[in-house]
Amino acid sequence: MKALLAAVALAAFLPAGAVRAAAPPTTVHIRNDAFFPASLTVKAGETVTFINDDDDAHTATADDNSWDSEGLTQGQSWSHRFAKAGKVTYHCTVHPFMHGALVVKSAR
Amino acid sequence: MKRASFLGHIAWTGAGIAFVLGADGLVHAADASPGQFSFVQISDSHIGYAGPANTDVRATLEQTVEAINALPVQPAFVIHTGDVTHVSKMTEFDDARTILSRLRAPLLAIPGEHDVIGAQGLPRFAAAFGRRDAAGRGWSSWDQGGIHFVALINVGEGETMGVLGSEQLAWLEKDLAARTADTPIVIFGHVPLFAVAPEWGWTTADGTKAIALLRRFSSATVLNGHIHQIVEHQDGAIRFATARATAFPQAAPGTPGAKPGPLAVAPGSLLGVLGYRTVEVAAGASWQDISLAQG
Numbered sequence: 001m002k003a004l005l006a007a008v009a010l011a012a013f014l015p016a017g018a019v020r021a022a023a024p025p026t027t028v029h030i031r032n033d034a035f036f037p038a039s040l041t042v043k044a045g046e047t048v049t050f051i052n053d054d055d056d057a058h059t060a061t062a063d064d065n066s067w068d069s070e071g072l073t074q075g076q077s078w079s080h081r082f083a084k085a086g087k088v089t090y091h092c093t094v095h096p097f098m099h100g101a102l103v104v105k106s107a108r
Numbered sequence: 109m110k111r112a113s114f115l116g117h118i119a120w121t122g123a124g125i126a127f128v129l130g131a132d133g134l135v136h137a138a139d140a141s142p143g144q145f146s147f148v149q150i151s152d153s154h155i156g157y158a159g160p161a162n163t164d165v166r167a168t169l170e171q172t173v174e175a176i177n178a179l180p181v182q183p184a185f186v187i188h189t190g191d192v193t194h195v196s197k198m199t200e201f202d203d204a205r206t207i208l209s210r211l212r213a214p215l216l217a218i219p220g221e222h223d224v225i226g227a228q229g230l231p232r233f234a235a236a237f238g239r240r241d242a243a244g245r246g247w248s249s250w251d252q253g254g255i256h257f258v259a260l261i262n263v264g265e266g267e268t269m270g271v272l273g274s275e276q277l278a279w280l281e282k283d284l285a286a287r288t289a290d291t292p293i294v295i296f297g298h299v300p301l302f303a304v305a306p307e308w309g310w311t312t313a314d315g316t317k318a319i320a321l322l323r324r325f326s327s328a329t330v331l332n333g334h335i336h337q338i339v340e341h342q343d344g345a346i347r348f349a350t351a352r353a354t355a356f357p358q359a360a361p362g363t364p365g366a367k368p369g370p371l372a373v374a375p376g377s378l379l380g381v382l383g384y385r386t387v388e389v390a391a392g393a394s395w396q397d398i399s400l401a402q403g
Contacts, residue, residue: 032367033367033368033369054369055159055160055161055369055370056368056369056370057157057194057195057222057225059225059226068226068227070195070196070225070226071194071195071196071197071222071225071226072195073156073157073194073195074159093221093224093225093269094221094222094225094269095269095309095368096269096270096309097307097308097309
């Protein structure tokens, strides 16, 4: 805990990019053929990690194809940094009924 | 298939097909009779999957290849109706190609949605298996053994799975228009063309448009994979059948509380629900589904 506090205190004096990297991870779990949470709000510049908890293969693929985790087997994860504010909808290419959304808010 | 239901199947498929009663007591389609045109369908090998539903998908595909190679008369070709790989990785395509290259008969393959993941999926599939490609887009047709064969692609169109698209439908309409109504037609595709379970992605959104183009033919047979189990369906003179997988089964459509995906079965019963299909074509197509437990 002390180390963590020290890291946070140190982060305050680092450039903005490093502070963002130290932010708590934001995770979407893929479980039972669904994205959890189905809708997630993050700040611009944050990194979202998608983790496949299912025995089946899944993807997290932007509806506009601007990003794609490609195939994730059980236990695999994929991370993507969302730089721009806006709402992004995505799906699983092998299960077209699976949909998710990310709301990326301006960092300011 | 039990003998009684198989005999019923003969009546259903029509005359002109020879059958033999094997030493194992099972009625076999006459795949041992020289001169009869036959082909084999395999599907859903999911090379790269490892989990409770099948810890060794390579072994069950190898077993399938060995069983087909042991058929007394080799089929004119073997068609793989998609999901050769689990997540379109290069190593998965390499492993699948190595195993399938041991088939004595020529191999044709069409992609499933698991073979076209990411930007590199389809190029890897094409590199591994090549494609008969009349239209430059992957779908194709050819005449063989008096039958007109059509291989459709109904995966990989962005957000929608189970869709042919207007370009492919226009090509299919033109392709079929050149055939006489008494030409036997056999259609291949990965996802079923008819609605098996739309809520599970087990349908082709514009499949009814393709089906409408088949109505004028006296014999049309549509063979698909995707659902890892045999479901037969008849609509006028058009007959549909989905195939077993070589990798793992899935739940029956409509099973309460179930979802699509790998289904673990009791130890020792896996081979009984995996298999391949031999298809004879005489007056029309007839088929027999053979589980890996049968050999």
